[in-house]
Amino acid sequence: MNTFGNIFRLTSFGESHGKAIGGVIDGFPAGIAIDMDFIQNELARRRPGQSAITTARKEADAVEFLSGIYEGVSTGCPIGFVVWNTNQHSNDYDNMKEVFRPSHSDYTYTQKYGIRDHRGGGRSSARETIARVVGGALAKLALRQLGIRITAFTSQVGPFKLDKDYTAYDLERIEDNPVRCPDQELAKEMADYIFKIKGEGNTIGGVVSCVVKGCPIGLGEPVFGKLHAALGQAMLSINAVKGFEYGRGFGDMEMKGSEQNDIFYNDNGHIRLRTNRSGGIQGGISNGEDIYFRVAFKPVATVLMEQPTVDINGNETILKARGRHDPCVLPRAVPIVEAMTAMTLLDFYLLNKTTHL
Template sequence: MGNSFGKLFRITTFGESHGKALGVIIEGCPAGLMIDEAQIIKEMQRRKPGQSKITTQRKEEDQIQILSGVFEGKTTGTPIGIVIPNSDQKSKDYSHIADKFRPSHADFTYFAKYGIRDYRGGGRSSARETAARVAAGAIAKQLLNHYGVSIQAYVSQVGDLALTKNYKEMDLAKAEENIVRCPDPETAEEMVTLIDSVRKNRDTIGGIVTCVIQNTPAGIGEPVFDRLHAELGKAMLSINAVKGFEYGSGFDGVKMRGSEHNDSFVQKEGETRTTTNHSGGIQGGISNGEDIYFNVAFKPVATIMQDQQSVNEDGERVTVSGKGRHDPCVVPRAVPIVEAMAALVIVDYILLAKSNKL
């Protein structure tokens, strides 16, 4: 249970942080899609560890092996199987916590649920699992290109340091020009300095990733329990370390009056559009054709290079010492993960919409 996501375009991931490999099975991808394997690898490189001084120094090349579902460069309509071998596991880094519960990790909850746990980097609960999602999301992105839909995420906040510009005021492509993935160069430099300072103090810090989805056709999403924003929220909250999700005006919307918040409809070049977009491109759980934008809040990474008090499996008080290779701030590497999960949701709902009409 809980290892699959999606309805028509459905993925199932498998593997652990320190196992032999990670992988994903993708079902429901239409036949005839030309697969650009180099583009998948590019997405994997954006997420992989060891990118810079502000990410974990674990060295994984995250090379992919497509095992099925693609023939002569095109999808066949059958399940696509992808494997991502692990090559730089250092399981001995975790032997000191084999029977200890690390604060704010899934150690205790996995043990409570299963009566056994893979303590090597958290096993299945590790953020390394998201590599499989990014591989699947890369294929979803290629399918979305067919429909003209684009997705761009970026880091908009680290700790208290936040971008003050709206996404429309910036060239979002510039996010890939610096190691923190913030599209504003000056703010990016400040963010890097802040994260590096936190790292040197053997601590961690959280942040926010903002995502913008453009050219989504109006009319995708399902009523009541499967609203588009609800599925996006589920997708984002399923990512490791995520503590919050808001779309459109979000929590700031409570400060406005209805007369300010309502998005008025107008006709533009023969299309029904809105003059403002406080709704974040979604009304009644269904897309209205405007930009879909949302924020995803990530907590500070739970592993810190400091001693912390905890208990072991026998309930005895113990000291947990921080060891291993970990991110001081997860948000720079979380950007492609957010994009991947957004792509999986949007492509799934586009395929569902096509099945709703003759």
């Protein structure tokens, strides 16, 4: 299960402290101009060491394409790529080799496979998401031609959260602060809080929201291929994600159906909706309105303080983690959420084309 997608497919490989992270993308349309600077900038948004509130690991995360691109244009052949790891501190994990870290995959990986790479979490590390961001950047380049724009942003960190609908904020300003929140004053409070949590050796979670504009009507399949189900699966595959909610989700549970329904009207010959509580998807199929959803991230499991646990033989012990870790994944998770959204939408766009003559 290292492959994502149906027609547009990404197969990723690599571990946190291995030689590289990489992937192969199949099903990418031919003739798409490949903007290398854009792809590298997307990786820069995800890379470690970008601010005082992220992990201190320093990686250039420079992508090297191996195939599928000729003279700056996609050929329709498989696109192979690699990002070399250059700044591993594997010795930081020596004390974890025979100990199960609380809330990590150490125990489940050991039980399932009988072996695990303890260095930085191996394959379970969020460093694996590099491949997703490359795939998502390519998908974004294709979606641009369709007028589809994807914007994710941090909407909550711990107790600090946006109190208005996304339409009340200027989403063009999310890169104006290291938290990637559109409210600049709240972003400062979030950043200060994350820095305080980091100083305590602790971690904190929150929510990333995402908005898709320009999505055409008709993406999504009946019953088992619903668009919101695919987006939910994509988001829940991201490290540390604990919840997915689209449209108003849990927010309108006190409302009656007559109050919650999105009412249709005729807008100069075009059928529109007066409200968008459905989140741009009805019956599992996009309806042309904005798609919006929220993704909940738990606090990072690795805390730099003593915690009780057991070793591989079941003996109770105390673990104090070392190494370089994010006190909050939200700022670096924003481009990952966008990437998974882009790959899902491009895949479903290509699927939709196969259903029409």
